[in-house]
Amino acid sequence: MNFVELIGNSGLFLAFLGSAIAVGLAGCGSAVGVGIVGQAASGVVTEDPGKFGRTLLLQALPGTQGIYGLLIGFLIWSKIGVFGGLLPVTTEQGFMLLLAGVPVGLVGLISGIYQGKAAAAGCGIIAKRPEELAKGMVYAAMVETYAVLALLASFLMLNGIVL
């Protein structure tokens, strides 16, 4: 049995692939993003340990992409019945589930990294003008907009699939 036949036979396989893309890629984006902010934040905290709380706030921002990814992954799993009795999934349905996972995964990956960079730059604001923290947070949140839109796209696509 070759690869094409394998996926040809299993919509479930494709559905799992879709959820893996959503959870995996978005999670990678958040991991990198949160890591970048953590590095910058450590620099700020060496100078002034009292700023830990504020930097932590910024570090949490790029963490949401991973959660959005998990959310879509979870919805895909509950749709195909991973938590109790797998449902039969046709190849066509499987492909649709796969595609539903792509927006949040892909956008989550890229936006997580770039939101991390924006938030890391925001750590500079905390170092020099801590009272302007909110502005740094808004800059980072501008990036997240697209992750939110992708989450919405994935959700609406998923919602349209009838098993």
Next chain:
Amino acid sequence: MAIVKMKKVTMIALQSEKSTIIQNLQKFGSLQIVNLEERIAEQGFEELQPDNDNETVGRLEAKLSQVKYSLDFLGKFNKVKKSMFAPRIQVNESQRKEYIDNEEKLRIIYENCRSIDSKYTEIKSAETKLQNTISQLNPWISLQINLEDIGSTQNTNTSIGFILTKYVGEFKEAIQDENLEAYLEIVSEEKENTYMMIVYHHACEERMLQLLKQSGWTKVSFSEFTGTARGNIERLAAEREELDKKKDELTKEAEGMVPEIGFLEILFDLLTIERDKSSAVNDLGKTDKTFMLKGWLPERSSDELVKLMEGITDKYTLQFEDPNDEDDIPVLLDNPAVVQPLEMITEQYSLPNPRSIDPNPVMTPFFVVFFGMMITDAAYGIIMAIATAFVLKKFKPGGGMKKMMGLMFLGGISAFIWGGVFGGWFGDLIKFRAWWFNPLEEPLKMLIFCLILGVIQLYTGFILQAYKSIKAGKVMDAIYDQVLWLMLLTGLMFLALPPLAAAGKYMAIVGAAGTVLMSARSEKNIVKRLLSGVLSLYNVTGFLGDVLSYSRLFALGLATGVIAQVFNAMGAMMGGSLIGKLFMVVFLIIGHTFNLALGVLGAYVHSSRLQYVEFFGKFFEGEGKPFDPLRIKTKYIQNE
């Protein structure tokens, strides 16, 4: 609206009563003194000179910096962390005097801190030096001979040093092959370097030096040491321990002074108050017998100021003026208690322009509704509201903390309502029916609902801009820029609704035609004017983008809800046996706390963004300067 109307004040009074007047003004706390120095020349009155009290200011600043230094220094040793909501210290009048006159105590504390600090620094650098020497000696720890024996004797030369490890073999061979009268002992080896002692006869010195040079020899010398390397290392290590002990002693000494922090904190506030009074004098103008003060005052406080002055003296003049167009009016906001927390959000962006409008009252319902929708969990909302109400009631925080708590309280109530409306109680842990509908089942309906809320806020923004134009007397601007534009947008939206489509068509056409004709009305050239008019139609896409941005209301609310469900599902997997149930409860508490924290952070950031980018962009004028009156500013003590 809610920007407080300001009056310009000019006061002239007697020099002899200056300090009493300033002290009372500081207690009064509603007058912002403007620096007169640059304006004095404009007055054209030669006898009027800038006043100053730099001597006192300098003396107080010096003391303040001592207090601050000691506070910072002792703060490092203070293990008791102050609670965020700790009540402020009460200080009465006689204590005030006692504290501020106790110069000796401050001097002793400050000097002690200084001496501990400098001793500490000394020890640190001595320690670094010791550590360096030890690490230089370390490779030679197994060298048997005494370090002072290294050097020349009558016939031989002994030296120690290291060569690159990769040349060691070659070097040894060369000595052996050429039969040189030399002895070589490898003392220790590292990845890079090999440390060795060599002894050779003077006769072969030239050849040896040549060979050594080829192998990258670096000679090491410990001329200042006697005894073996091991002995020296042990001695130095003992010295280091001695230093450690001294450091501990200093730390103890500093920790012994920690109780003085209370004194220092009170002194810091008292000195700040005195300093502010003295530096206010620098803003005044003076003649031989009188002084002049100019400043800003909220209109409603002007009677109080007159009363205050009458209570002090009858030798004064006070003059109130309305601000003119060039004045840089300071901005003070005055809003009802519900709106006050929201001032924080606007201030983070910028204070409104004093000649513009205060967005806070209009923004409040939007912000609170959006905040709640982004959480959409009734149980979370109840927790937030109860927790913040408790903090507000129990600790009575002030300033930014009070506003933050107020904001969370409003947000909590909103989250409770929206949670009930859309049926979220800890996600799906408690299964109450949604009062309206479940967004997970009817996502499209939810999405449209969110976008409608967005349209309402954007329209409000346009209307506020029109209101501003009308207030400024430019009614036609409001019609050309906002009314036509709103007609176009409304018409376009009606096109999507069949019963209204016909009306929508005409509205859109009128709106579009009007916009094309009028949007660039300041342009003289008719072709250019129409061209930029057509281009301005492109802004419809900008509006579309703004509206779609409100879809985050749905997405973030959805995220909170579904993550809560994920935790619930994972928790349910554990809940078999009794121990499993116990784990489940702990897991659910941790999970929901995490989700709540994340939800609040997201809701705060994204609701702010919707105001800043989508709403403020339509009408807001910022860059107001805050009203900063002469008042009693304290950090630690209770302000009566």
